[in-house]
Amino acid sequence: MAPSESNEPAPSRSHRQVILVRLLQLAIAGLLLATLIGWLGQYSYLADLAAHFRLQYLLLAVPLTLLLAAMRQWKSTSVGLAVVLINAGCIAPLYWPAPVPPGNTASLKVIAVNVHVANRNHARVQKWLRSEQPDVVIVSELSTAWSHAIAELTDQLPHRIEQLDVGNGGLGVYSRFPLDESEWHLLGDVNHAGRIRITVDGTPVTVFGVHTYAPFHRWMSEMRDEQFARLAELVDSTETPVIVAGDLNATTWSAGLRSMLAATGLVDTRVGFGLQPTWPTTPWPLRIAIDHCLVSDGITTVSRRVGPDIGSDHFPIVVELRLPPTGQ
Template sequence: MDSIIRNTITIGLPTLMLFIAIAATGKTGEAAVWSGLVKVGGSFGMLIGLGVLVFVGFVANSFSYFVVDSLLVRFYQKRRELEQPEQLVIEIDKLPITNDLKIKLKWAVLHRNNQIISLKHVILKWFILAAILDALLSIAGYLGAFNLFFELSSHFKLQYLLAGLSIFIFFALVRSKKIWLLVSAFCIIINLAEIVPWYFPAPAFAGSTPGQNLRILHSNVLTSNRRYSDVISLVKAEKPDIAVFVEVSTSWVRELAVLSEMFPYYSSYQESDRFGSAIYSKLPLNNTSVKAFSKQRKSLLADVTVQGKIISLILVHPTVPIKHHSFIARNKQLTAIGEYAAQVKNPLIVLGDFNITMWSPFYKNMVKTGNLRNARSGFGILPTWPTFMPLAYIPIDHFLVSKEIGVFKIRTGRNVGSDHLPLITDLVI
């Protein structure tokens, strides 16, 4: 019986993942299986998809041993307190389970000292659970196109990497359970593969001088934030050519008005008291407009002329994908932004709080469709949110640029009281 349960779990979980992937493709027949494997593999392709399913089966098999054995051992340990061990042994002999599990159960009922589980055993079990969870979450992100919760799991690659390193070190030190050493190594490898490319190659415009650059500062100021002076002092200290803000409330509009001394050109859009957007510029703003890429959170557009070239700006702030309807709305908006960006003839900068990281399939589709690249490339992942929980930091604020625009430098600014860190970038036109 226990072997049937284990085999069901081992085969069932990867089969379920493949079934979900096939359903998402909308195809049938043999072609659906291959398309499903491609979906599971994400940007890495069909072979990696197959490898992911094999690995999920491997983890599921190990997890099934942990669950089935632990539950039955615990069950008989509890019964031992009320019944005679000899009677329980007779019962165990009659169970339709494997001999290995019968031996474990007999040991549990015949050795009372075994009732006190050692601290080392408890810690080992917790690290096994952590390894399983880290592996499943690391893999789930690649299925983000199918489900809100899968997509949310795609954003924490750095956290999964750090967890995998910790688990790997633990199992290396205790020198037991080599299977979990391999699981943690797998988590390290697949998350490193998503993080390391953001630090290489070196920026192509590293030899440029600051005087040739266009500096832009972006900040989600947070509607409830009242540290107006901190934001204003940051802008004065960084001396950007353009400063853009989202979550600008009516009170923020009043407080930021002092920036008109530095920036003679200004454009804003106030969708509600909470979710306004504003652009302050030292350069003339032309063709300013508001565009609805979706029914919620409209975007602010403008053109600026830099060294004789017209540069188009799009300031965006899609909805937060915490519910299914907002998840759908954000994804539709990102798709529309990518399609619009592909049609813009001028060099283009799309910036703002995107409420998505670079590892989401919806982000990847947007930048691919729009022929855009993230200014972070070569400078690191630069997490920006949430400032109130540094261990959960993820990069959801972005500068996306078209191929005509180079990046001299990009960095985060100091904490100004918001739940987001500002982003400052120097662009080469």
């Protein structure tokens, strides 16, 4: 017998199909498990990590469900439909148009950008910020080099508070308007929130610039959630309309951020404008939205978009807001 010959019979087509079905069933069951575990983030760091990937679960579940339906695997198809519906239900409200009330109240253009401490594309960021002409800019991972680069925009953003850091904890809040008040608030043991109060066409507004811990370890996830709790206290003690913006290192499906939103009543400015994922700078289906602008009820989002690639691992966000009438 020739060496290439074998006594083993070739797998039948039906046998290969059975293996394929089992693999598809296992994959869809895994997606359902990940989808459900994501709601248990308050009990487990790993479960909270699972909450961030609703878009990815949806994009994987759709073709898997269609394949299972084509194979007439109805029980597994129903599992796939559950995965699709649950995750689509999380995402769909972000695409429902939010009403923009009529009026000529004060407007404010806010940019939040994580420049990445190792990024040397200073000129690119300067050029882009000049073209946008923002009123307020929050810069995460502010280094000495980045502080000098932003200082060259003083003609547009003359008012500032900065907290420099040799690592990635630096933060800056910059404003076109004079600062009525400014203060740094310690969030946890290291990171700070920069708070400024400005007056825009007679309307006072408080802006918190924030960069919370990234949940790379259990203790960092717990610290980030403690930072959210502290931030909620600061927001609740503020008498003016509030804007919270920056790299929050969490999606709005994360337990800690969900708790902060529930405690403060802050509104996600993405509502009506879609997912707008910002990290990392990979193709869109692989990203998650962890850079945020959250506002008090009464502040209206006129437009919101993701900015260009600036050489960072984050895309910036650009939000145009309409402030409530004075006295509200």
